Amino acid sequence: MPLDRRDFLKLGPAAMAVSAASGRESAAQPQPASSLPFAAPPIPLVRIGMVGIGLQGGSHLENFLKIPGCRVTAVCDVRDVRTTWASQQITAAGHPAPAVYTRGPRDFARLCDTEDLDLVFTATPWEWHVPVMLAAMKAGKHAATEVPAAMTLEDCWALVETAEKTRRHAVMMENCNYDRPEMMAFHMVRKGVFGEIVHAEGGYLHDLRAIKFEKQDEGLWRRAWSMKIDGNPYPTHGLGPIANCLDINRGDRFDYLVSMSGPSRGLHDWAREHFPADAPERKERYTLGDVNTSLIKTARGKTVMVQHCTNLPRPYSRIHVVQGTKGMFQGYPHRAYIEGRGKEHQWQDWTTLRDEFDHPLWRELEAKAAGAGHGGMDYIEDYRLVKCLREGLPTDMTVYDAAALSAVVDLSIRSTGARARAVDVPDFTRGGWKATPPLDLVTV
Ligand SMILES: NC(=O)c1ccc[n+]([C@@H]2O[C@H](COP(=O)([O-])OP(=O)(O)OC[C@H]3O[C@@H](n4cnc5c(N)ncnc54)[C@H](O)[C@@H]3O)[C@@H](O)[C@H]2O)c1
Numbered sequence: 001m002p003l004d005r006r007d008f009l010k011l012g013p014a015a016m017a018v019s020a021a022s023g024r025e026s027a028a029q030p031q032p033a034s035s036l037p038f039a040a041p042p043i044p045l046v047r048i049g050m051v052g053i054g055l056q057g058g059s060h061l062e063n064f065l066k067i068p069g070c071r072v073t074a075v076c077d078v079r080d081v082r083t084t085w086a087s088q089q090i091t092a093a094g095h096p097a098p099a100v101y102t103r104g105p106r107d108f109a110r111l112c113d114t115e116d117l118d119l120v121f122t123a124t125p126w127e128w129h130v131p132v133m134l135a136a137m138k139a140g141k142h143a144a145t146e147v148p149a150a151m152t153l154e155d156c157w158a159l160v161e162t163a164e165k166t167r168r169h170a171v172m173m174e175n176c177n178y179d180r181p182e183m184m185a186f187h188m189v190r191k192g193v194f195g196e197i198v199h200a201e202g203g204y205l206h207d208l209r210a211i212k213f214e215k216q217d218e219g220l221w222r223r224a225w226s227m228k229i230d231g232n233p234y235p236t237h238g239l240g241p242i243a244n245c246l247d248i249n250r251g252d253r254f255d256y257l258v259s260m261s262g263p264s265r266g267l268h269d270w271a272r273e274h275f276p277a278d279a280p281e282r283k284e285r286y287t288l289g290d291v292n293t294s295l296i297k298t299a300r301g302k303t304v305m306v307q308h309c310t311n312l313p314r315p316y317s318r319i320h321v322v323q324g325t326k327g328m329f330q331g332y333p334h335r336a337y338i339e340g341r342g343k344e345h346q347w348q349d350w351t352t353l354r355d356e357f358d359h360p361l362w363r364e365l366e367a368k369a370a371g372a373g374h375g376g377m378d379y380i381e382d383y384r385l386v387k388c389l390r391e392g393l394p395t396d397m398t399v400y401d402a403a404a405l406s407a408v409v410d411l412s413i414r415s416t417g418a419r420a421r422a423v424d425v426p427d428f429t430r431g432g433w434k435a436t437p438p439l440d441l442v443t444v
Contacts, residue, residue: 037394037436040142040169046389049074049117049141051108051132053082055217056146057123059373060173061086063382065093066368070386074115076101076108108132112139119144119389121173125221126233130155133170137162142169144385147236149402153410153426156403160428163399171385171395172402174240176318178377178384181350182241183359185322185329185336189245190441191357193338195326197245202238203307205317209270212310213281223267226288230261231413232308233288236405238318239306240397244439245322249400252300253433254425259412261289266311286311294412296425299433306408364444384442396442403428 050061050072057077064072072095075086080102091097099115101107105128112120112135120136121144122129129145136143143163149172150156163170176182189197212223225233246252264286271281290311296304307319320331327338335347342348361380362369368383369376388395407425415423427433 037398038163038167038169039392039394040167040389042392043118043389044069046070046118046386047073047116049076049111049115049120049136050086051076051111051120051122052124052128052146053077053086054123056373057121058082058085059378060121060123060382061089063372063379064386065089065095066372066379067383067386069390071095072098074099074101074111074117076111078102078105078107106131109135112136112141117141119385122146126151126225127221130158133159134162137166137168137170140166140168142171142389144169144171144173145402147172147174148234148406148409149236150406151233151409153407156407156410156428157426160399160403169389169395170399170402172236172397172406173381173385174236174397174405175374175378175381176237177240177244177396178361178380179241179375180359180362180377181329181331181334182320183362184350184354184357185320186241186244187359187441188329188336188353188357189322189324193326193357194322194324194328197302197322197324199303199305199321199323200242200246201305201307201319201321202240202242203305203309203317203319204234204237205307205309205314205319207313207316208310209266209313212267213270213274223284226264226267226286226311227284228287229413230264230287230289230292231259231409231411231416232292232294232306233409234308234310235294235306235408235412238320239304239405239408240401241320242304242322243401243405246298246302246304247438248298249398249404249429249433250436250438251433252298252302253427253429254296254304254404254408255299256422256424257294257296257408257411257415258420258422259292259294259415260420261292261416264289264311266290266313270311289416292412292416294408294415296408360441360443383444387444396439400428400432 064070072090075083075098077083083100083102087097101111119142122132123146130150133143133145159170211218267286275281292308294306317332322329329336334350365380369379372379411423
């Protein structure tokens with residue numbers, strides 16, 4: 001009997017490696033994806049239902065209230081204090097009060113089935129992203145999610161298959177694609193300043209120990225993931241911007257990955273230093289290695305390093321190295337080296353190159369983005385989503401990007417658990433990456 005894809009996934013990385021070599025995985029897939037990124041008919045006024053209005057969902061809501069051409073007409077959260085807050089924000093902005101859904105963790109399904117919406121936007125904890133996205137698309141709505149889109153390969157495929165079947169957008173809202181230094185580096189790549197890009201590095205290196213132990217917000221769910229997996233649970237902030245520079249799913253694709261973690265110490269130490277001996281936190285057993293490092297090889301032979309480190313004391317960094325045959329960009333602090341310009345062997349601070357290479361989106365939207373979440377990049381991200389839906393354009397990130405970047409969660413876990421064995425990255429585009437044009441410099 002031929003294996004269907006889900007049986008196939010259950011067999012794990014070894015089967016994938018064998019099967020990829022024999023071409024069996026692709027034989028089990030449906031039709032190849034179209035080479036043109038999906039675009040839906042234009043929507044003059046985008047009606048949005050928001051699911052999960054915590055810290056990040058609240059910040060997106062504030063953006064949508066400022067962006068022309070959209071309305072938040074329904075809100076859903078398991079905590080009615082948050083839907084009440086959201087309703088107040090919406091009416092204070094002069095819009096009609098939204099429909100409210102607060103009947104528990106699956107009430108988003110009622111929102112998707114009942115409301116007349118164009119887009120369902122979820123900023124729930126990781127485990128809820130896929131259920132909300134699937135319910136939205138099956139009810140005929142476009143779907144957008146906070147990062148990562150999915151935590152398993154199976155769920156990555158479910159997003160791809162459902163988006164294709166329902167012909168709806170499934171967008172992963174990777175805000176780091178829109179930060180000013182990353183966008184400037186992308187602009188420089190598109191102008192050919194760094195030559196051919198051959199290597200890139202990214203990561204999420206952020207001391208989250210205090211946040212993970214809070215009795216509210218992310219403390220209620222994020223630490224739990226540190227007790228059940230070892231790998232990289234949050235790869236997309238680092239991968240998103242470099243995937244654009246490397247034309248992932250648009251001329252190249254992630255081919256295979258190796259990953260390994262060091263020991264898990266940070267959360268144990270924090271619990272010992274901050275909680276009394278009989279506190280339940282002191283009995284928790286963490287599995288997530290404090291530093292996880294993955295290497296990815298692309299089909300065109302390029303290399304990517306992506307790292308995760310959220311349990312140790314350290315300054316914030318997303319690394320952001322983009323290296324080519326004529327120079328490179330490196331983040332934290334942001335700087336560039338361009339052969340033949342500036343002093344040999346010395347970095348140029350990125351601000352000295354901004355007049356020439358600042359991304360047009362930042363030039364035009366800087367004032368409007370001022371004060372919005374994460375230095376303004378979240379506003380620019382939300383602005384682009386609404387604009388693409390209103391004008392019937394392909395979204396900047398496709399469902400294939402959501403799947404390829406999020407798949408690194410599951411693949412890093414599999415490789416870490418198998419002595420860093422190489423695991424194949426599924427081709428979610430089913431060959432479509434070869435003919436899909438590169439992402440252009442998007443505009444206002
Ligand atoms: N892109 C970024 O920079 C960034 C920053 C922070 C968080 N995030 C992402 O945003 C998401 C939410 O993170 P957060 O910091 O806002 O967490 P949070 O805990 O503050 O918010 C989550 C919200 O979802 C609600 N919720 C939980 N389960 C629900 C369900 N089944 N149905 C409806 N509502 C539900 C909670 O009550 C809460 O209000 C996560 O995916 C996280 O990774 C992204």
